[in-house]
Amino acid sequence: MAQQLAGKVAVVTGGSRGIGAGIAKRLAAQGATVALTYQASADRAEAVVKEIDSQGGQAVALRVDSADGAAVRAGIAEVAQRFGKVDILVNNAGVAVVAPIDQIDDEHYERMVAVNLDAVFHASREALRHMGEGGRIITIGSVNGDRIHYGGGSVYALTKAGVAGFTRGLAREVSSRGITVNTVQPGPVDTDMNPADGPFAGFTVPFIAAGRYGTVDEVAGLVAFLAGPEAGYITGAAVNVDGGYGA
Numbered sequence: 001m002a003q004q005l006a007g008k009v010a011v012v013t014g015g016s017r018g019i020g021a022g023i024a025k026r027l028a029a030q031g032a033t034v035a036l037t038y039q040a041s042a043d044r045a046e047a048v049v050k051e052i053d054s055q056g057g058q059a060v061a062l063r064v065d066s067a068d069g070a071a072v073r074a075g076i077a078e079v080a081q082r083f084g085k086v087d088i089l090v091n092n093a094g095v096a097v098v099a100p101i102d103q104i105d106d107e108h109y110e111r112m113v114a115v116n117l118d119a120v121f122h123a124s125r126e127a128l129r130h131m132g133e134g135g136r137i138i139t140i141g142s143v144n145g146d147r148i149h150y151g152g153g154s155v156y157a158l159t160k161a162g163v164a165g166f167t168r169g170l171a172r173e174v175s176s177r178g179i180t181v182n183t184v185q186p187g188p189v190d191t192d193m194n195p196a197d198g199p200f201a202g203f204t205v206p207f208i209a210a211g212r213y214g215t216v217d218e219v220a221g222l223v224a225f226l227a228g229p230e231a232g233y234i235t236g237a238a239v240n241v242d243g244g245y246g247a
Helices: 018-029 042-054 069-083 106-128 156-176 201-207 215-225
Strands: 009-012 033-040 058-063 088-091 136-140 180-186 237-239
Touching: 009 018, 009 069, 009 106, 018 033, 018 042, 018 088, 018 180, 018 215, 033 042, 033 069, 042 058, 042 180, 058 088, 069 106, 088 106, 088 215, 106 136, 136 156, 136 215, 156 180, 156 237, 180 215, 215 237
Parallel strands: 009 033, 009 088, 033 058, 088 136, 136 180, 180 237
Antiparallel strands: none
8 A cells, every 4th residue: 555644643532442443454554653542441452553553553542531521632642742743643432322402411421522522623723733835634524513313412413513513624724834724524434333244234224325334444444545745625525434324
């Protein structure tokens, strides 16, 4: 695979599993030094680092609770201190509670907002302090930020729609610095949290034009493209990778 990200330093939040792990591996395969954060899955995070190392890449794992804004900022600052800069930030960490709104308590609401939305602000602001021309900020949103086919997802949709709006505004602010800001909006993707043969698949697949769940590699490939030099004219965009789920 072409080393189009050679010499770049990337941060992937929530990089120990699922989509985040796939993104970390893909960026490393294209030459980036990758720092991935995790909250609880230390063994999974170290397994991702070892896999990257075994393929000739360079990666480190940092324990960061994305619900804690100060911890998020400190994690980004630590990466910048260790490697001298941050070129690519992938805001991937996310949580979801699917339930009717009258069954979502304040704790669940506040954690979803803190991880899915507030952490994007804190990480992006801190990363921009260490990011030069050609920098990339990519946030993993959701097609549910545009439309949602099921009940119980209102708060999750709120956070993901907020991410898309933040992306558009921030892209305007930093374009003069040669930095792009984009959102990638996956549809249903086969992960251990939402497997293609899991309890949600039966009513989800009929809404997908492609007739199947997506793969982690399909999302990671899009993120890697947006992180690379050929995507310099794409900014302020919300790009769906959803098999037509939102069509």
